[in-house]
Amino acid sequence: MAEYRIVLNGSERRWEAPGGLSLLDLIRDYAGLTGAKYGCGEGQCGACTVLMNGRAVSACITPAEAAQGAEVNTIEGLAKGGRIHPVQQAFLERSALQCGFCTPGMIMGAVALLASTPEPSEEQVRKGMAKHICRCGAYPRIVEAIQLAGRLQREARRG
Amino acid sequence: MDSLKARYIASLEIELEPERYELFSDATWRFSPTRREVLGRLGAGVLFVFTAPVPARASAEAKDALSTRFHISPTNVVTLLTGKVELGQGARTLLTRAAAEELRLPPERVLITMGDTGLVPDDGGTWASLTTPETLPAVRRAAAALRELLIDTAAKLWGAPRESVRIEGGAFVSGPHRRDFGQMAELRAVMSGIPAGAPLTPPSEWRFLGQPAGQADGWSCVTGEKQFTADLPAAGMLHGAVVRPRAHTARLVEADSEEAGRMPGVRIVREGDFLGVTALEPAAARRAARSIKAKWDETPLPDFAAMLEGFRKGARAPVPPKPGVRYPALVTKGDAAAALSGAPFRHESTYSLRPIAHTALEPRAAIAEWSKVNGQDFLTVRGGTQAPFAVRLELAEAFRLAPERVRVIAADCGGAFGGKQRGEVFLEAARLARDAGKPVRLVWSREEELTVAYSRPAGVIDVKSGFNPQGQLLAWEFHNYNSGAAGLPMHYDVEASWCGFHAAPAPLRQGSYRSLAAVANTFARESHMEEVAARLELDPVEFRLRNTVDARLREVMEKAAALGGWQGRRGKALGFAANIEKDARLALCVEAAVDPAARTARLVRAVMVFDPGAVLNPDHLKNQIEGAILQGLGGALFEEIRWEGTAFVSRRLTSYRVPRFQDSPKVEVHLIDRRTVEPAGAGESPITVVAPAIASAIFHSTGKRLRSLPLERAWRELPA
Numbered sequence: 073m074a075e076y077r078i079v080l081n082g083s084e085r086r087w088e089a090p091g092g093l094s095l096l097d098l099i100r101d102y103a104g105l106t107g108a109k110y111g112c113g114e115g116q117c118g119a120c121t122v123l124m125n126g127r128a129v130s131a132c133i134t135p136a137e138a139a140q141g142a143e144v145n146t147i148e149g150l151a152k153g154g155r156i157h158p159v160q161q162a163f164l165e166r167s168a169l170q171c172g173f174c175t176p177g178m179i180m181g182a183v184a185l186l187a188s189t190p191e192p193s194e195e196q197v198r199k200g201m202a203k204h205i206c207r208c209g210a211y212p213r214i215v216e217a218i219q220l221a222g223r224l225q226r227e228a229r230r231g
Numbered sequence: 232m233d234s235l236k237a238r239y240i241a242s243l244e245i246e247l248e249p250e251r252y253e254l255f256s257d258a259t260w261r262f263s264p265t266r267r268e269v270l271g272r273l274g275a276g277v278l279f280v281f282t283a284p285v286p287a288r289a290s291a292e293a294k295d296a297l298s299t300r301f302h303i304s305p306t307n308v309v310t311l312l313t314g315k316v317e318l319g320q321g322a323r324t325l326l327t328r329a330a331a332e333e334l335r336l337p338p339e340r341v342l343i344t345m346g347d348t349g350l351v352p353d354d355g356g357t358w359a360s361l362t363t364p365e366t367l368p369a370v371r372r373a374a375a376a377l378r379e380l381l382i383d384t385a386a387k388l389w390g391a392p393r394e395s396v397r398i399e400g401g402a403f404v405s406g407p408h409r410r411d412f413g414q415m416a417e418l419r420a421v422m423s424g425i426p427a428g429a430p431l432t433p434p435s436e437w438r439f440l441g442q443p444a445g446q447a448d449g450w451s452c453v454t455g456e457k458q459f460t461a462d463l464p465a466a467g468m469l470h471g472a473v474v475r476p477r478a479h480t481a482r483l484v485e486a487d488s489e490e491a492g493r494m495p496g497v498r499i500v501r502e503g504d505f506l507g508v509t510a511l512e513p514a515a516a517r518r519a520a521r522s523i524k525a526k527w528d529e530t531p532l533p534d535f536a537a538m539l540e541g542f543r544k545g546a547r548a549p550v551p552p553k554p555g556v557r558y559p560a561l562v563t564k565g566d567a568a569a570a571l572s573g574a575p576f577r578h579e580s581t582y583s584l585r586p587i588a589h590t591a592l593e594p595r596a597a598i599a600e601w602s603k604v605n606g607q608d609f610l611t612v613r614g615g616t617q618a619p620f621a622v623r624l625e626l627a628e629a630f631r632l633a634p635e636r637v638r639v640i641a642a643d644c645g646g647a648f649g650g651k652q653r654g655e656v657f658l659e660a661a662r663l664a665r666d667a668g669k670p671v672r673l674v675w676s677r678e679e680e681l682t683v684a685y686s687r688p689a690g691v692i693d694v695k696s697g698f699n700p701q702g703q704l705l706a707w708e709f710h711n712y713n714s715g716a717a718g719l720p721m722h723y724d725v726e727a728s729w730c731g732f733h734a735a736p737a738p739l740r741q742g743s744y745r746s747l748a749a750v751a752n753t754f755a756r757e758s759h760m761e762e763v764a765a766r767l768e769l770d771p772v773e774f775r776l777r778n779t780v781d782a783r784l785r786e787v788m789e790k791a792a793a794l795g796g797w798q799g800r801r802g803k804a805l806g807f808a809a810n811i812e813k814d815a816r817l818a819l820c821v822e823a824a825v826d827p828a829a830r831t832a833r834l835v836r837a838v839m840v841f842d843p844g845a846v847l848n849p850d851h852l853k854n855q856i857e858g859a860i861l862q863g864l865g866g867a868l869f870e871e872i873r874w875e876g877t878a879f880v881s882r883r884l885t886s887y888r889v890p891r892f893q894d895s896p897k898v899e900v901h902l903i904d905r906r907t908v909e910p911a912g913a914g915e916s917p918i919t920v921v922a923p924a925i926a927s928a929i930f931h932s933t934g935k936r937l938r939s940l941p942l943e944r945a946w947r948e949l950p951a
Contacts, residue, residue: 090514097514106462107455109645111592112677116884119592147455160453167445167854171319172452173459173593173645198892205884207592207646208319209861210854211895 076102078139081149095139096120096131099146107147107176111205118204121177121184122146128184130203147176150183158228159183162221163214170208178204182218191222235634236624247359248558249734250715253653253685253742254356254621299352300373301330302344307401307413309334309341311370314354315362316346316617317448318644318651320914321851322362324447328439328848329367332432333374335398336412338439338447346619346641356618356652358743360813360912363847367910375429381415388418434845434906441906443850448643460596460614460642461674468598470513471663471673472520474506475683478529478877479739485526491519499523500666507659509667513674529877532738539583539691542712546733560734562720565727570706574697578763581693582755584714584940585871586686586739588881590889593645594680599660600670610637612657615644622654629658630665648862649743650684681887682879686872687744688737690714692755696725702769704778709756713737715748718919722811723760723778739872745859746915749812750866750922754940757808757923762936771927772797772807784811787818787840787903794901795820795838804832806928808920814911816842816903819860819920821896823928830946832929834864834896839917841900844908853900856917860898863921865890869941 074091076098077084087102099105099122108131111119115130122131123145150157159182162168169175178201185192185200192200197215206214240247240254247254302310311330317323323343331338344350346357354366381403386393391405398404402411434441451457474486483504491497496511497519506525510516533541552559571577597614610632616622619639627634644651656673664671675683690713697706707721707728716732732748744750764774772792779785788809792798797805797820804825809818822836837860846852869888873880881887926937929946939945 090512093514097512101512101514105455106458109459109592110461110594110674112884114677114883114885117592151454156453163453164445164449167449167850169319169446169449169452170321170854170858171317171593171644171646172448172457173319173591175452176455179453198895201892205592205889205891207590207648207862207889209858209890209895211861211890211892212857212898213854215892215895 074137076136076139077141079141079143080105081145089136091137093136094132095122095124095129095134095136095144098136098139099131099144105146105148109173109177111174111177116203116205117174118181118201119174119177121180121204123180123184126184126187128181145180147180150179157183158224159186159218159221162217162224166213166217166220168210168213168217169206170210174204174206178206178214182221185218186222186225190226192219194219235628236621239621239624248715248717248743248747249560249732250688250717250748251358251652251743252688252737253740254618300370301377303412303416305413305417307411309336309412311341311343311374312351313343313345313366313370314348314351314620315366316357316619316641316644318357318617318647320357320362320855321446321848322357322366324444324851325362325367325848326370327447328444329370330374332437332439333371334378336401338444340401343447346616347638348619348623349638349640353620356621358617358649358652360915363910363912364814367847371431372429375431379429381412384415384418385410440847441845441904442848444848446851457643459593459645460598461593461672463598463613463642465598465600465670465672468670468672469509469511469663469667470516471507471509471660471671472516473659473673473679474508474520474523474525475679476525476527476529478527479532479682479874479879480530481527481877483525484528487524488522490522494519494522498667500663502662505659505662507663509663509671531877532874535585535689538689538738539712541738542689542691542733542735545735546712547735549731549733558716559719560716560732562730563728564725567706567708567727567729570727571695571697571708574705575699576766577695577697578759578766579693579695580759580762580938581691582751582758582938583691584689584751584754585944586689586741587744587866587870588681588686588872588887589648589650589684589744590680590887591644591646591648591650594675594677595651595656595684596672596674597657597660598670598672599657599664601661601665601668604636608632608636610661611640612638612661613640613642614657614660615642615647615651616654616657617644617647617649617651621652622657625654626657626661630661648745649687649747652743653685655683677884678882681872681882685740685742687866688714688741688748689739690748690751692751694755694759696759696763698763698767700767702764702767702774702777704763709752711748711752711755714751717747718749718752718810718812721756722781722784723775724780725778745862746812746918749915749919750863751940753808753810753812753919754922754926757810757920758926758936758938761923761927761930765930775809781811781816783816783842783903784809787816787842790901790903791818791820791838791840794840794899795822795836800931804928804932806924806926806931808923808927810916810920812916812919813913814844814909815913815916817916817920819924821924821928823925823932825929825932827933830949831943832868832925833894834868834925836897836899837924838899839901840903841913841917842903842905843911843913845906845910846902846904847910849902849904852902852913855914856900857898859915859917860921861890861895863918864894864896864925867922867925867940867942869943871941871944
């Protein structure tokens with residue numbers, strides 16, 4: 073057994089659990105947050121994307137041990153004070169989804185992308201989101217939604 | 232095939248395509264053996280019972296069956312019940328809005344329960360783009376009948392003229408009287424009979440249908456609250472894993488599970504070729520399964536060329552269909568052989584396609600639980616499926632239970648695309664749960680998704696045509712081997728034609744994939760049309776138009792050519808394809824970026840003109856069409872299942888490429904909305920034109936005619 077300690081969506085959490093878990097196992101099976109999904113188990117689809125110390129990581133290939141003491145943010149912690157995040161709002165406005173399975177990971181990836189590139193061009197979105205898969209094929213809408221989210225964030229800051 | 236499920240499939244009102252191999256084959260597993268209380272789940276209230284339309288050749292029990300469509304609680308909650316499920320294709324949104332339209336309620340006031348065999352009517356599987364043409368009208372008729380019944384009841388109750396009763400603000404009103412739906416439902420004692428021929432709201436008065444609508448579950452998608460099977464909790468649940476052979480087909484010879492047996496909380500289940508474990512946590516189950524050393528007797532797989540040869544050798548000649556069959560394996564007109572031999576010019580070509588994987592992002596998953604009801608075994612399984620009622624029968628057969636003792640609760644699917652029509656994972660979870668005596672959740676890995684699931688069938692297609700120098704088609708002969716009958720009929724005008732589907736024994740597990748064989752058949756038909764146009768030195772769009780009388784098809788072709796810049800295409804890699812599929816008319820003009828040295832192509836722009844008849848939710852329809860183009864370009868350009876010896880080589884996403892952001896073109900969708908024409912389902916048809924349009928673009932820019940899917944593979948194999 074091992075002790076795992078992470079700051080999950082702003083709260084310090086501890087678990088006693090078997091060694092060798094992935095960060096995704098810890099988040100889903102111990103913290104009970106199921107927004108991050110298992111899609112491939114090899115960091116190739118982005119469905120499990122969460123933020124670790126502000127960077128987008130594939131939780132399925134991140135050992136839980138590597139997240140010791142880190143700040144981990146998941147889709148569940150994105151809305152603040154009952155208001156959804158501009159990226160969530162933009163995905164809704166553009167109907168940038170179909171089944172919604174990739175959406176939580178896609179949104180977390182977009183949050184990280186916009187943090188480093190607040191006004192991404194179409195090409196920058198495509199490159200920045202390269203590791204995410206949407207099998208329903210909503211890519212053109214997702215590109216638009218992420219660019220819209222960038223504009224919404226800038227307006228919110230100015231506002 | 233006289234199984235329960237076979238009888239069920241045969242009893243469906245709707246003909247299904249013969250290449251739905253997964254539905255017509257036996258259950259994956261057959262295990263030895265070891266009154267529903269469902270209404271309580273919805274709480275007190277009134278369940279409105281409507282007699283289901285009964286197909287003429289239905290069994291006696293089907294004829295006795297009643298289906299229930301609406302539930303109204305005393306607390307004024309209206310729930311629509313349907314056997315259809317949500318896969319991301321928008322059934323939840325569309326059916327809710329259709330009910331709201333007829334009930335004169337805001338859509339957010341109508342709840343929907345989908346795909347729970349213990350609660351909902353059997354609307355058939357969520358397949359073949361039938362939700363729009365079949366289930367939507369059924370829901371509208373039932374909602375209109377319910378509305379009229381309640382209006383009648385209110386008029387009698389108040390002694391008011393019927394015409395004075397209206398639905399306003401979610402309530403029935405007349406003069407000083409007002410009662411909401413819940414209060415009306417309390418009056419069931421005075422209700423009698425369902426008014427026949429309740430009028431449907433005409434399109435000119437639609438308030439919700441025909442309007443763009445966001446997804447009903449969009450909020451839960453973006454917040455991560457939407458739960459798929461693997462996200463659902465169950466009290467005391469254990470987790471399962473199945474030990475698989477590496478080979479595609481294998482028998483279990485022996486297994487050494489000593490190490491797994493020593494792991495705390497691990498149970499091992501072996502029956503026949505089935506070998507699985509349960510454990511307290513998912514990671515522990517995976518670890519236990521990995522530790523088991525199993526020996527398998529493996530069956531070798533033929534290579535692709537040998538597989539196609541096998542299809543031809545093993546082919547059964549298509550037989551003339553019974554009248555009225557929707558997907559006939561043989562469609563003939565006149566004497567095609569005579570017309571061919573009499574034609575001034577003839578052209579022959581052969582096309583093929585490799586198998587591809589659905590690769591829905593959500594892996595198959597199920598949660599099974601056994602209980603006792605009235606002292607008898609009762610099995611409940613939740614999971615993502617397109618066909619809850621068919622899966623229920625698969626479970627009933629596998630465990631030798633009466634179907635009434637099995638309940639399947641369909642969870643929302645994270646994509647399906649035809650891949651979630653069988654109960655493999657349901658059966659496996661149920662077998663493990665029976666051993667464990669507790670609920671068991673089983674989630675397939677990506678490797679299981681790619682190697683254990685059925686795939687889109689490979690196939691080979693021979694086409695012969697005869698034509699005259701003026702560009703008029705005179706004869707058409709079309710043979711599809713193994714891939715299927717969907718999209719087989721010829722919709723260009725020709726005096727004599729013979730189109731047949733030859734079923735054949737196949738070495739791979741194969742089955743339904745979005746639009747079924749219509750992708751293969753449209754690729755062959757459209758590519759052949761282009762080849763004939765080239766021989767005649769005619770513009771391929773012009774050649775198609777010369778052989779088309781269907782006015783709606785002509786219109787989409789002309790419009791797509793104009794919007795796609797077909798006339799000014801010199802110097803650009805433009806391609807074109809058109810089709811009539813599932814009653815929709817569609818034409819696609821694409822621009823590709825072609826690299827002749829690397830023998831690769833990328834889609835840059837795609838302009839689709841789509842005419843489905845009436846457009847019910849324009850934004851979501853566009854979303855579906857865009858998605859189908861994106862999905863279609865994978866199978867067109869690069870997707871293929873590869874194998875060597877006995878086993879698949881494509882076992883992970885690093886060895887099975889699907890379309891990503893970088894593959895995504897600029898997509899423009901133009902809809903033609905014909906309010907008075909019955910709407911066609913549109914989840915499938917748009918995918919059919921993608922491969923032939925890209926092949927056309929590659930030909931027009933390089934002169935290379937690629938006749939096999941995926942195209943990049945065919946290109947690499949072309950001699951220099």
